[in-house]
Structure formats: C-alpha cells, structure tokens
Amino acid sequence: MKRLPGSEDMRAQARKRALEALDRRLADGEGGSDALGGLLSRDPEAAVATADAVMARVGRGTVRGHAGFRAAYVLAAAAALVVVSSLLTLALSGGRDVVEVHFVLAAPEADSVSLAADFNGWSLDTHVLERREDGTWEIVVPLSKGASYRYGFVVDGERWVPDPRSSILLDDGFGGTSSSISL
Amino acid sequence: MDDAEAVRRVLAGDDGAFRVLVDRHGNGLHRFCRARLGNDDDAEDAVQDVLVRAFRSLGRYDPGRSFAAWLFAIAANRVKTRYRARFMELRLAERAQAERSAEEPVLALESGVEFQALDRMAAEELRAAVGTLAADRRVPVELYYFAGLSVAETAAALGLGTEAVKSRLFRARKELASILGETGQPTEPMKGRS
Known part of the structure; x- marks a missing residue:
C-alpha cells in the first residue's frame, strides 16, 4: 500500500491539475468543448433521473380538471x-x-x-x-x-x-x- | 437531429424530441450549476428547473440563435435569482471542504483511486478559485470553461460582444493562474512517502 504525500503537496498537485484542465479547454479553441467533463464529472444515474424527471414534468404541461x-x-x-x-x-x-x-x-x-x-x-x-x-x-x-x-x-x-x-x-x-x- | 430541428419538432407537438436537448445539454448545465451551488443535489434540481423553464418558453426561442446560448442565458438568470443568498456561504464551504480533503490521509491501493481523489480536490480548488472572481469575469468563466460553450455562445448568452468576452476570459485566466499557482507551491521537501 502506498500513502500519498502530505496535505500541502496534495493541494499543490490538485491546483496544478486544475490549471491543466483550464489549459486543455483553451487548447480546444473558441468553439465548444467538453474539456472539463473529466474533472467535473456527474453521476450518470443522477443525470438519467434528472432527465426522466424533466420529461415527466414537460409531459404534464397541459392539465385538465x-x-x-x-x-x-x-x-x-x-x-x-x-x-x-x-x-x-x-x-x-x-x-x-x-x-x-x-x-x-x-x-x-x-x-x-x-x-x-x-x-x-x-x-x-x-x-x-x-x-x-x-x-x-x-x-x-x-x-x-x-x-x-x-x-x-x-x-x-x-x-x-x-x-x-x-x-x-x-x-x-x-x-x-x-x-x-x-x- | 440538431438543436434547431429538435425545437421545431417539440413546437410541432412532439414533446419526446425535447429529450434530445435534455441529454445533449444536461452535463454542461450541471457543471455550470454545480459551480454556483456547491453540491450535486442542488445542481441536479437546478438543471431540472432550467430545462422545464426552457421547455415552457420554447415558443420564444429564436431559431436563428444558438440554442445553447439561449438555454444558458436562462440558466444564468435562474441560478442567480434562486440561489443568490447561498452563494457567499457556499464559497466559504468550498474552501473548508478543500482544506479537509487535503488533510485526510489517503491510502492508495491502486493508481486509479489516487487520481480520483486528486481530481475531486482539483475540482474543489477550481470551483473555489472561480468563486472568488468578480461577477463580470466569473460568469464568462463558468460558461466557457465549465459549461463548455464557445466564445460566441458565451457572448450571446450574456448579451456581450465576442471581444469583450475574450478580454474577460483572458484576464480571468491570469487571475486564476495567480490564485491556483502562487499559494500551492510546497516550501519544504515532500513528506510522508514510503
């Protein structure tokens, strides 16, 4: 088993990683980009649940009675x-x-x-x-x-x-x- | 099916075509909302809220405009009005969370776990840093970097010219480099390695 470096060094590595993510986005140019998608990940199950909830609500757009x-x-x-x-x-x-x-x-x-x-x-x-x-x-x-x-x-x-x-x-x-x- | 075609179908009565737009823009919306709100549950609620509002307002969407720009203009307004009071406390909470994460010892059984922990910390550091920017720089950053909109779409969403957006993004990038770079360098040899 391996222990990671101390907290200050970890934070420094994290910040470097954050800056690298920004650079990847810049490298994609002025068009659209998903460069930060890997760093800012979303729970896929939550994403599906949200999408299903949206569709259920828009399907109730017209109400009667x-x-x-x-x-x-x-x-x-x-x-x-x-x-x-x-x-x-x-x-x-x-x-x-x-x-x-x-x-x-x-x-x-x-x-x-x-x-x-x-x-x-x-x-x-x-x-x-x-x-x-x-x-x-x-x-x-x-x-x-x-x-x-x-x-x-x-x-x-x-x-x-x-x-x-x-x-x-x-x-x-x-x-x-x-x-x-x-x- | 592109965005404009999906909107045309929805307006023609095919509500199911809205799912194309939900799936295509949901992740970008989530990253944008998460940047403001500080937790995934609130971000998912906000994504749902924004998309439902967009559906109900589709009749006012101009097909000559970028749908993403129109959608994120709604998102920027909704997140601001609904969660204004929470934003300041969330910035403090983000910093506190980043501190706690950095102090927890991590036993890595495989390299994948290390990088996941580091990515989570990097995300927290990034959100906290962006949260310290002035609003006129923070929102373009959230749209361009977090949501992944193009410069033109970011400008359209904010009602600005592209050159103004580029200028703000450039200054914001310098400021973020200063925030994330100048305070993180270790001043003594790394400790704790086995």
Whole structure:
C-alpha cells in the first residue's frame, strides 16, 4: 500500500491539475468543448433521473380538471419570484347576463402567468395572461352573473398563487388554497 | 437531429424530441450549476428547473440563435435569482471542504483511486478559485470553461460582444493562474512517502 504525500503537496498537485484542465479547454479553441467533463464529472444515474424527471414534468404541461390542477401545484423549494399583489375589478355590463372580469397579477420576474379556474377546467393553456410593460399580467374574462367561481394563478407553469387580495380563500383539497369570486 | 430541428419538432407537438436537448445539454448545465451551488443535489434540481423553464418558453426561442446560448442565458438568470443568498456561504464551504480533503490521509491501493481523489480536490480548488472572481469575469468563466460553450455562445448568452468576452476570459485566466499557482507551491521537501 502506498500513502500519498502530505496535505500541502496534495493541494499543490490538485491546483496544478486544475490549471491543466483550464489549459486543455483553451487548447480546444473558441468553439465548444467538453474539456472539463473529466474533472467535473456527474453521476450518470443522477443525470438519467434528472432527465426522466424533466420529461415527466414537460409531459404534464397541459392539465385538465381538478386532478390536473393537482399536477400543476408544486411546492417551491426556494421562492424564485416575488408576487406583489393582484387586483380584481369588475366591469358591470348593465343589463346583460355577462360580467367582464379583469384579472391582474403583479409578477415582474415571471415568464408566464395563467389563470386556472373551475370555469376552464383548471387548464393552464386556456386563459394565459398578457404581460404589460410595468411587469403586471392581465386578462379579461366574461363570466355569467349569479354564480361563484374558484380560481388561481399559475406562474411559470408550476407555481400556484391564490389571489392575495381575495377575501375568500377556499381549501382546494390538495393542501393549498384557491380564491373565489361571486358575481 | 440538431438543436434547431429538435425545437421545431417539440413546437410541432412532439414533446419526446425535447429529450434530445435534455441529454445533449444536461452535463454542461450541471457543471455550470454545480459551480454556483456547491453540491450535486442542488445542481441536479437546478438543471431540472432550467430545462422545464426552457421547455415552457420554447415558443420564444429564436431559431436563428444558438440554442445553447439561449438555454444558458436562462440558466444564468435562474441560478442567480434562486440561489443568490447561498452563494457567499457556499464559497466559504468550498474552501473548508478543500482544506479537509487535503488533510485526510489517503491510502492508495491502486493508481486509479489516487487520481480520483486528486481530481475531486482539483475540482474543489477550481470551483473555489472561480468563486472568488468578480461577477463580470466569473460568469464568462463558468460558461466557457465549465459549461463548455464557445466564445460566441458565451457572448450571446450574456448579451456581450465576442471581444469583450475574450478580454474577460483572458484576464480571468491570469487571475486564476495567480490564485491556483502562487499559494500551492510546497516550501519544504515532500513528506510522508514510503
């Protein structure tokens, strides 16, 4: 059996190895390179597991019904976005049986915001909000009077956000809450 | 199937074609994320997060651009926003880990084990050294060296010109040589050899 040199010398060898890896990358030129792949190796089983998880999640991109809503509800390990506020306004259409409801969510760091609700089968694709220049997202939805509706916002296709300004929050049966409006 | 063709197929409804992109870019993404986050589990989570976001944003990808550059622009932003608070403590942890690794005696039964231990230590030293760079040099280093992007792709991902990227990489390489070279030289004869 052989013992390696003392710690200082080992560290010196490690640093030399690190510099050699950088030189190998430079030797590959200005194009792409995998020169550091040998030094910065990745567990192949973890790589496959991650790839499988990605494919499973993208395969759930379109959700239908309440079970689909459950698939869209993900507990974020780290809050990536700051949801400041939302504003719900009603434009009474006077005399008609339909009310145009204006849903707005302030989420300046979001890439996409969808409105998922019981009136669209909890779909992430049916009511996609549009981004405004000030970083808020909005959509106007005509809804019938005389009914109550449950809804929430889905940010970046994976984070469920109930309306923080809604005075009515209901247990959605999956450990979270959804908002409700009555017209 | 190249990246542009894979994206075309995904947008046409073939979600399975996204696996081509996942497999092709996953390792580079992992090296990039691992450089920031300090451990493999967090890096794998970040890789998954970035790829899912990329899938959901594919409609906004410009096929005239390098897909790698577009993908790593997402990665740079996501890692920064999600893990900003951890970065400073991780830099200290990296150095501590490098110290501990250097102090552990290693009994090598075969040369392969020696080199694996040395490679792990070299990786830790490299990450720690890169972590001390200023952000305007660190990110190009992470993209060019760790992720293996070309100069042009690195520039595109960062919204910079290629000459600016080359300049930063050149200065960063000098700085890393100083960090990794000047403090590691033994000042006394090696000890402990049998």
